[in-house]
Amino acid sequence: MLIYEAHHFDYISNYHTLDLNFPSHLHRGFELLFLVDGEMEVIISQKSYHVNTGQFLLILPYEIHSFITKSHSQAKICIFSPDYVPTFQKMIENSSLEHPVFTLSVEANTLISRKLFKDNSNLLEQKACLYLILSELMNQTSLMKGEKQDPELLHKLLTYIHDHFTESISLRSIAGTLGYSYNYLSKYFNTHISMSFVDFLNETRVNYACYLLTHTEKNMTEIAFLCGYESVRSFNRNFVKIKLCTPKKYREKHPQSFIDLYPFKKEINH
Template sequence: MLIYEAQHFDLIRHFETTDLNFPSHLHRCFELVFVVDGEMEVIISQRCFHLKTGQFLLILPYEIHSVITNSQSRAKICIFSPDYVPTFQKMIEKSSLENPVFNLSLEAKTLISNVLFSVNSNLLDQKASLYLLVSELMRQTTLIKAQKEPELLHSILTYIQDHFTESISLNSMANTFGYSYHYLSKYFNVNVGTSFVDFLNETRINYACYLLSTTEKNMTEIAYLCGYENIRSFNRNFVKIKLCTPKEYRDTQISMFFDM
């Protein structure tokens, strides 16, 4: 089963791994992998790439990927939202990287590592470093048209991402993409590992969490902004997914902020 990782909006975070092995999964964020020591294999949309010490690799949003360490590896990973690099995100629509593995000069590597893998960097430095990173990457590779099946999955997930705040359904999506309802339902379940309705609700609730943490909008406003037509459906789905009420979630976020 394919794992869908629901990442928050307006997100950038980093972590370190040792001997990483991770099954096939996808998410709406970019994923930057930097091998500090050792070797690993990253499989992206059925293409295998071998990474050695000092090399970088960039995984695009919604690309199905997995990681294998056959011997030993130590790596740093930075996950960042497409919201941080909108110009680049627009460039890569319905495309893949011919070769996502790339190298950086010592100066660029030091700058990017100090910013993207540091807890003290500010937002402007982070965005500047990300654009420097993708600029260096595109000097070393080219864009190719995504394969048919990954392209359909990418198109479906991107469509949901662009329209989840509206009144959308699997039937309306089937009409949009020119497939039968039953085919698209089965395709979605097989490739994403969950139903369209559950995926849509998880996307909406994750956006609600972002709004609860970053704005002072009331619950009714947030429910509407997330695509729900009434507060009852919003509350029911929020509790089902997050195991707490929206108010409890906001109170927890406020408490965490003051404890910092």
């Protein structure tokens, strides 16, 4: 399962979480996590990192990541646009962090606790805090160079799917719309998403189906077509493949789910 959070693009957002569990997702922004209490496992690009109380972790733009809390965790999360830290963004181009878990000095921690992870804070103070955090991070890790990437293409591609997954779309039609060859886009998608376009499209549609199942009283036929499937049979087959249960069973077992955090932009008529 992979979710693209297109809304994390050009601003800064703060979250306070308790016992956070969230499936694989990615977005354009940096994601800074501070573990206030407990412990958490964070999977970044198929690598597992253990975060303990008092530690920070930084996730780079477009890195696929997920959060797992086995017992208890209380965390603060700040997601911010690369445009907030252009100097650092240029430094990490086509790179990843050797070890994204780090700690702050006492002086930095005191400042950060007062200025960051709060809404309506002074923007200049927030940017200053971010650069201070990044400076301390780079004193504790190093960069690993990777293949040259085109992150803006990834954003355009995933945003297009996010906006049109309820329609009859294919990677070939998207390639024509975006002005790329089908073969190039197919290879690019498999390399950066680590799954096929068809699998990603079906997971996006099924995630939306989960949202409709837990937030509306629409029947299965309505939901199937609202999610972009041309038949109920195809909808049921893909739903069972991904969720390991029928849509009906999912509705019975999940009056609410993690999908509440996924901001679908589709119109729902109750």
